Amino acid sequence: MTKILLKKDDITSLKVDVIVNSANESLLSGSGLCGLIHKKAGPGLEKECLEKSPCKTGESIITKAYNLKFKYIIHTVGPKYYLSTGKEKESLENCYKSILDLAVKYKIKSIAIPSISTGIYKYPIKDASDIAISTVKEFLNNNRDIDLEELIFCVYSDNDFDVYKTCLDLNKIRK
Numbered sequence: 001m002t003k004i005l006l007k008k009d010d011i012t013s014l015k016v017d018v019i020v021n022s023a024n025e026s027l028l029s030g031s032g033l034c035g036l037i038h039k040k041a042g043p044g045l046e047k048e049c050l051e052k053s054p055c056k057t058g059e060s061i062i063t064k065a066y067n068l069k070f071k072y073i074i075h076t077v078g079p080k081y082y083l084s085t086g087k088e089k090e091s092l093e094n095c096y097k098s099i100l101d102l103a104v105k106y107k108i109k110s111i112a113i114p115s116i117s118t119g120i121y122k123y124p125i126k127d128a129s130d131i132a133i134s135t136v137k138e139f140l141n142n143n144r145d146i147d148l149e150e151l152i153f154c155v156y157s158d159n160d161f162d163v164y165k166t167c168l169d170l171n172k173i174r175k
Contacts, residue, residue, distance in 0.1 A: 002140050002148045006168055007112075008161040011154040012040050012068060016110040019068070019154075020060075020099055022117065023075040027053040027061065032119045033156075042067040049075070058094030062102050072106065074099050078117030081124070089131060092117060096135040103148050110150040115160055125163045129153075133167045 011019050011033065021037045024030050027049035029038035038045055044066040052061050060076040076099055079091035095116050103111055116132065117123035136151060153168075155161050 001144070002146070003150050004136065004140075004168065005150065005152045006161065006164050007152050007154050008156065008158065009154055010036075010156070011112050011114055012037060014112045014152060014154060016112045016150070016152060017071045018062075018103065018106075018108050018111045019065075019070055019073055020111065020113040020116075021073050021075045022114050022119065023055065023077055025054045025056065025077050027055055027075050030120075033114055037068070037073065040068055041065060041073065045073070058091040058098065060095065060098035060102055062106065071108070074102050074111075076116060078121055079123065080121045081117060082122040088117075088123065089127075092123065092128060092131045093135045096132055097139060100136065100139045100143075100148075104143065104146050107147045109147055110152070111148065112152040112154045115153070115155050115164070118160070125160055129160075129164045129167045133164070 023034055029035050048063045055061050055077050057077045057079050060074050062072050062074050065073050076095040078095050079088040081088050118125050118128045153164055
């Protein structure tokens, strides 16, 4: 059974097999978390991302982690909430499903996932956290025999931590 945790931290400092990058469609370095991951991973990541781009909204791709200590980085493209198309919820759900599909395919044991689309893409944190948690829990309930031992929702702000905390089972939360 997969343990679900919540941490307020820099995702690049966690001890997990894989981290998720909330990426743009080009998969290239951007602002915020995406820029930080690219900077720490080094130029090899940019080169591999150029070869694998573009990535459509709601989809994910996996790359090496290069200078980071992880096995892989999963890049997912969340919906741009501020450009409402009416399909934002479905797209965000698809992000989490595609991340977990890759985790199963690559037999990942531990993964850290940030709050996707809640930064510059302006998805409201409460709605996004509800979608993230319900989609992950549904996936895990339907796939009980997977290798994934630990899934960490990793957020950076106190507000995001508090919002995610209210959505999760309190006995499974560790800061």
